[in-house]
Amino acid sequence: MKNNLKKISKKELEASLTDKFMHAVAELGHDSDKLKRVIKKASKFIAKKIERKLKDVKQVVEAKMDSAPVKNAVIKAEKSSAAAKKDIAKKAAEVEKVIAKATKTATKKVVKAVEKPVLKAAKAVEEVKAAVSKPAPAKAKPAVAKPVVAAKATTPKAKPVKK
Numbered sequence: 001m002k003n004n005l006k007k008i009s010k011k012e013l014e015a016s017l018t019d020k021f022m023h024a025v026a027e028l029g030h031d032s033d034k035l036k037r038v039i040k041k042a043s044k045f046i047a048k049k050i051e052r053k054l055k056d057v058k059q060v061v062e063a064k065m066d067s068a069p070v071k072n073a074v075i076k077a078e079k080s081s082a083a084a085k086k087d088i089a090k091k092a093a094e095v096e097k098v099i100a101k102a103t104k105t106a107t108k109k110v111v112k113a114v115e116k117p118v119l120k121a122a123k124a125v126e127e128v129k130a131a132v133s134k135p136a137p138a139k140a141k142p143a144v145a146k147p148v149v150a151a152k153a154t155t156p157k158a159k160p161v162k163k
Contacts, residue, residue, distance in 0.1 A: 010047055017043035 021039045025032040032039070 010051060013050065014040075014043050014047045017046055 018040055021043060022032045022036070025035055025039065
């Protein structure tokens, strides 16, 4: 599997190098189709050189990764991340407790605030029911409006004029 991946990646590298060389030659004004064989050879040669360099770099990087300081740093990072996860879990539990406590107190306060108006409303409803259920008195006279008599308009009498 690894060999197949290496071969495939090597072929892709060669193909991309070939395309770039062909483009560069065409840009310079030469016929790139005539130089196609030479360009393919050159791209294979360069791909091999790049692969060797990458192997050397890979070995150096692996050696550095296996060194003690890097391993210690990785271990410390893992420990700190584990400690951070524990701290987060603790803080989450504390937050849930606080939320539960706040919810309880809030519901108590709301119930207390609502009880008084509800009791007053219940008393008022009972009074209204009692007033409605009482029969009206039998001798109650209907209130009739008395007609208003208009006052006669009087004009002052004229006094005789003295001569």
